[in-house]
Amino acid sequence: MKVRALFPTDAPRCCHLSRVVNCANETERTPASGIAERRDGEGSVAHGEAEAPQFEAVYDAYFAFVWRVTRHLGVEPSEIDDVVQEIFVVVHRKLGAFEGRSSVRTWLYAITRKVVADHRRAASTRARRTAVAVPETMVAAGRPDEHLMQAEATALVARILGSLEIERREIFALVELEQLAVPEVAEVLGVNVNTAYTRLRAARQDFEAALRREKTKEARRCP
């Protein structure tokens, strides 16, 4: 089957990085990749000034966001379900008290952070630097090539994120992956904006350095 030839399963893993990065560079310019990344309407819950948004609407609009940030925060794949559920239980309980002082998103993130921290404490015997979960979607077979590419890119980013120190990983994921504004992130992290920028800068440098290391490693193995 020709498809196999396109993605030889026995290709040395070590040679994938340049392909992913190069292809990512290439697809970046194509509208198709824009489609895959667009998240139309996600996270918008219209609600009146005074009244709290309804739980259903929040769940619906922000489920994916909560799921992703839980993962970015390093929760083990096998535990994401439990943690996300716990988060929404808390959301359900607290929604009535939501005053709309922050965006729903930052409010949710604050809850997520707290629940994940509790979870982490409870599981403190685990390694501190848990690798960021490699998404299940990675293993799906028979996907079109965009998806293989995306899966590889995601796995690589997850690996690098997992190597970052937790505070930096957090701000990096929120800004670079979730595309929140830095002031918004600063608010939810409870730091001032300058601190957030400083931290983000450091995180970016870490990320770049890790990416370079990955490239070097690959170059050594695949001359």
Added chain:
Amino acid sequence: MSDLSPDDLSSDASALLDAARGGFDPPEGAKSRMRRGLATAVGLATGAVTSGAAATTATATTAAASATVTTVTTVTTAATVTTAATATTTAAIGTGIGATLTAKVVVGLAVAASVAFGTVVVSSNFNAPTPSVPSAATQSSAPTPATSLAMLPTPASEAVSAATVSPKARVAPPVLAPEPTAALLPRAPAPRETPSEAPVTVAAPSVAPSAALSSLAREAEMLRSALGAPPAQALAILDDHARQFPRGALAEERDAHRVVTLCHLGRQGEASASYTRFLAAFPSSIHRARLERTCAVAP
């Protein structure tokens, strides 16, 4: 670091992040699966099909349309879910966004249902999201933990077996019939014989609980779901896209993806034909290089 301004990521890193971003999304079905868990935990109504589940159902219908196997079951599911969904969502949300959401979901599912039944089973609910529904909601969507069909919301999977036998009984829950068009309800099942022709309904995955999406957004949403679907299903979505947006802004992407998808299905002849048409339509397409590496171009 010298080549890197501290405030910017390198183009490699940005490109990598762009490529990776979508891969962090929850797996398909996670949303409705967890909705069931939450139902137990906080009493969330499991039947309240909102966008995610609507997308799932619509996609399921798509699969049925192309695969022929489970048409009746799936579509029955869609219809049943809709009744529950309308009731519960209306009950739970009520105003503003809720109404929009309900409308959106119901419209989508109405189409899904009518695809198979040749009837507008649920449009009555859409038109009349009346406050009298809550009692119906509690009854019709009575959450029963589902064990099968992880992708579908509980009442749906619960209904599947019953509905397969006698869809009519399930589609027209007496409780649900809110005034005017109730007469339409019982007139349901006309099992389709040619599911492959069914206009696959992906209009609804439009996920956004916000106001109406622009057609571009709907196009993008469809293509995105095609990108995320297994090849057979993807092809059905692409077909549907072609029907809905023959000259859509994303026609080029759609047709390019069709070539790739056909290759994935091992349908090389069709892939080549598609590719030829694609080249004729978009001779200078940016996707050309990629397509040249597919089975559409004989080695």
